[in-house]
Amino acid sequence: xxxxxxxxxxxxxxxxxxxxxxxxxxxxxxxxxxxxxxxxxxxxxxxxxxxxxxxxxxxxxxxxxxxxxxxxxxxxxxxxxxxxxxxxxxxxxxxxxxxxxxxxxxxxxxxxxxxxxxxxxxxxxxxxxxxxxxxxxxxxxxxxxxxxxxxxxxxxxxxxxxxxxxxxxxxxxxxxxxxxxxxxxxxxxxxxxxxxxxxxxxxxxxxxxxxxxxxxxxxxxxxxxx
Numbered sequence: 514x515x516x517x518x519x520x521x522x523x524x525x526x527x528x529x530x531x532x533x534x535x536x537x538x539x540x541x542x543x544x545x546x547x548x549x550x551x552x553x554x555x556x557x558x559x560x561x562x563x564x565x566x567x568x569x570x571x572x573x574x575x576x577x578x579x580x581x582x583x584x585x586x587x588x589x590x591x592x593x594x595x596x597x598x599x600x601x602x603x604x605x606x607x608x609x610x611x612x613x614x615x616x617x618x619x620x621x622x623x624x625x626x627x628x629x630x631x632x633x634x635x636x637x638x639x640x641x642x643x644x645x646x647x648x649x650x651x652x653x654x655x656x657x658x659x660x661x662x663x664x665x666x667x668x669x670x671x672x673x674x675x676x677x678x679x680x681x682x683x684x685x686x687x688x689x690x691x692x693x694x695x696x697x698x699x700x701x702x703x704x705x706x707x708x709x710x711x712x713x714x715x716x717x718x719x720x721x722x723x724x725x726x727x728x729x730x731x732x733x734x735x736x737x738x739x
Contacts, residue, residue, distance in 0.1 A: 578649050579647065580638065582645065584642075590624060591642060597612035597635070607661075608662060608664035609661050609715065611719060618660045619661070621633075634653060638663075642665075653675070653676065657673045661711045
């Protein structure tokens with residue numbers, strides 16, 4: 514394992530409570546925080562919990578680099594990914610990520626590739642899983658306006674996560690502010706509120722899909738825009 518500067522480091526000195534694993538290393542969203550973290554054991558299995566001892570992060574966030582997901586080579590990684598997803602029954606329903614969620618309200622998925630800890634956005638991993646690889650610079654865009662959705666729709670179905678550029682993302686943001694998203698979401702969905710909504714969605718489906726709980730999590734206690 515190496516730090517952000519590429520220097521070798523030994524895992525240890527931190528503890529993740531509630532992960533259910535004997536941790537050999539762990540990753541946290543923000544350095545110096547006590548937010549949710551991912552623990553990795555000696556066999557590469559992961560679990561989520563809360564950091565109880567502060568230590569610098571040990572992973573590299575790869576938000577738009579080249580990402581390859583080979584169904585044979587990365588079978589275990591894919592199985593672990595799908596274990597953190599709850600699928601809605603209808604075409605319009607999202608498939609919701611139930612793993613770690615960052616301060617920005619988007620999911621976090623921890624990988625170990627060639628001895629290096631990597632963190633990727635789950636919706637982008639889902640895109641790479643569907644097509645085999647994503648080129649550097651290709652983003653995952655949420656047509657459903659739900660940052661914890663990882664659903665890749667089949668041809669002819671309602672779109673959820675789609676591939677696009679940063680330019681596409683900016684254009685879409687302008688359109689969404691003007692016309693609203695597919696879901697009735699909270700007024701003023703800023704970064705902090707977005708994370709609250711994402712965490713509420715995760716908890717709403719923690720034990721299986723619950724349409725009423727999902728709707729409540731999406732709306733919160735705010736009035737609709739229309």
